[in-house]
Amino acid sequence: xxxxxxxxxxxxxxxxxxxxxxxxxxxxxxxxxxxxxxxxxxxxxxxxxxxxxxxxxxxxxxxxxxxxxxxxxxxxxxxxxxxxxxxxxxxxxxxxxxxxxxxxxxxxxxxxxxxxxxx
Numbered sequence: 001x002x003x004x005x006x007x008x009x010x011x012x013x014x015x016x017x018x019x020x021x022x023x024x025x026x027x028x029x030x031x032x033x034x035x036x037x038x039x040x041x042x043x044x045x046x047x048x049x050x051x052x053x054x055x056x057x058x059x060x061x062x063x064x065x066x067x068x069x070x071x072x073x074x075x076x077x078x079x080x081x082x083x084x085x086x087x088x089x090x091x092x093x094x095x096x097x098x099x100x101x102x103x104x105x106x107x108x109x110x111x112x113x114x115x116x117x118x119x
Contacts, residue, residue: 007057010110016029019040019051033083048094068098096117
């Protein structure tokens with residue numbers, strides 16, 4: 001397993017712990033539709049929340065970069081639409097969140113930023 005994959009897995013674990021701590025119920029993680037993936041699917045206050053997790057090594061550049069490219073957002077929307085269709089979920093009761101995990105390797109710490117409803 002590559003270092004990037006390990007870093008991403010650790011970020012997803014931190015994001016999942018964060019969501020659980022904040023009252024979310026995790027439905028599934030790493031949902032796949034064809035070649036597309038949704039990192040976490042949760043429920044909170046009657047909403048189905050789709051969560052994309054981006055984990056980066058903390059650098060001056062990583063603090064300013066947009067973690068989601070336009071094509072990634074488009075692919076997420078396709079996977080979300082498919083999941084909602086297959087599970088009979090009302091599109092009025094969904095949201096896409098982004099959690100950015102920045103890892104400070106020198107201090108062995110991570111900071112997490114949660115952006116809600118990024119559609």
